[in-house]
Amino acid sequence: MGVVSLKQADNTQASNLVIRRLQPSIGAEISGVDLSRPLDDATRDAIKAAVLRHKVVFFRDQDITRDQQVAFAARFGPIYTHPTATGVDKNPQVHGITAADFAKYEQARAEAAAKAGKPLAAHEDKYHTDTSWRLVPAWGAVLRGVTIPDVGGDTIWVDAEAAYNGLPEDVKRRLDGLHVTHDFREALNRAGKDYPIVAHPVARRHPETGATILWVNFSQKPQILGVELAESRELLDIILAQYKRPEYQVRFSWWPNSVAFWDNRAAVHYAVRNYGDFPRVVERVLIADQARYADL
Template sequence: MPQHSSTARVSAHALSPHIGAVVQGVDLNTSLSSDTIRTIRDLLLRHQVIFFRNQTLTPHQHRDFAKAFGSLHVHPVYPTVPDVPEAIVLDTEKNDLKDNALWHTDVTFSETPPLGAILVARHLPETGGDTLWASATAAYDALSSQMKAHLEGLTALHDFTRSFPLSRFGRTADERNHWADVRNRNLPVEHPVIRIHPETGRRAIFVNEGFTTEICGIEQDESAALLSFLFRHLARPEFQIRWTWREGDVAFWDNRITQHYAVDDYRPHRRIMHRVTIMGDKPVGPTHTIHS
């Protein structure tokens, strides 16, 4: 039976045992109290991705809501809303969005990947265009004790060019120059394969198809086999929820311990989403000491 949780007038209806909840009792285009912001953050930590229905956020309100949870990221590739550079535009008529139609965690090519992101539906196809989220903590918990022990000391490389290759984002001289500049400012980075959530202490698998290229310190064929297993494991339906968008929907996910997949099944129809991304911290693995 679905679980319910509430604080004051805010309530949340869980969508699955591991991930996802619909939040009621919040109007995001109003000024939210510090208690309400704290409640939303607590629900995010508990449910990993939370959804709000029937919202009417403008891009400025979208940005301001996200800003209540931390500093905001400006994406180096995607176009943005005029006058709101923190809000990226994901428009299938204008952008190459193949990098969204696979399991990924946002911007893990950064030394400090995002804490989370808030996605607003702006224009939806008549059918299709769902988004799936997966819990990387549930995926970790389902591993054998032997596999957990094997992964704990490993790190992996995350590379900007895996989802943003020159072949797709360097069609003109200006695009190639911009791509080279972004690549030079975002060289491959090393993150722990198992990440410890900085607020809850929960462990999660922290590799993703979008940006992870290899496991460090082992042979290439071993790395490929291990990543293949982890990618398949993370994509098991037991760890997932699937969200069917409606106009006015808002999704807020914890990017530190989730992955998502934007289903690309609606062409030639158009889909427009706006995303504002909240800055995070440097991932820490089990071999580091976590200070409370």
């Protein structure tokens, strides 16, 4: 079943880590570590290597506090505080993602459609990366399940490297050198913030692994620059179809006290909102790429 035990010469926590692959190229479940305890360097390095290899890793039965979640994330880099997050229990580093906030968003969307005299389009979560609107996006994210429905509310992650590699060669050639916009201004403006529209390469080089990543955020008004609008739409449709292919995906069913840790530069994700009016809550901590880039 693709189980790997990391045996070390010394008696660190890393010697107890067991990594079970969930899909051939993306997703692994890690056991043998207690995230409520400080990580030694060997364990931290082994987990980081697993994240780079599998793009997203999962931990079960981790009954940790918010402070412990932040402390775990901080072992992998400086914490990034999202400008639209109000924080949880006065902790601005923790971003609560709740069904209640989504309901408010849907109400605002309905009111805007009514004001414009337009029908309300059905909501669909979009394949996206976190903070891709920044010049130097957060490299990682740690998400903890807090209030989880008995069924539903899964999250899908996509191996954006495999999605790129699976493109026809002629499409790869068409994408070479092109950039795509990431526009988060509307949400930032609601929070009293602003940031210019950023364009990243559509086929983006991963800064650590060197892999080529198909990197588009469909929640941030993407437009491919340097081509006609019709061609931009065509290429975006091809990319979206790649993201939707099951062979590039891992789907995670949440339990209370589950934790997901992913490489934001190597994967895109999609939240499945099929849990009705259940008050689902997950909490996220973002990890900045490097300290000197934390504010860019």
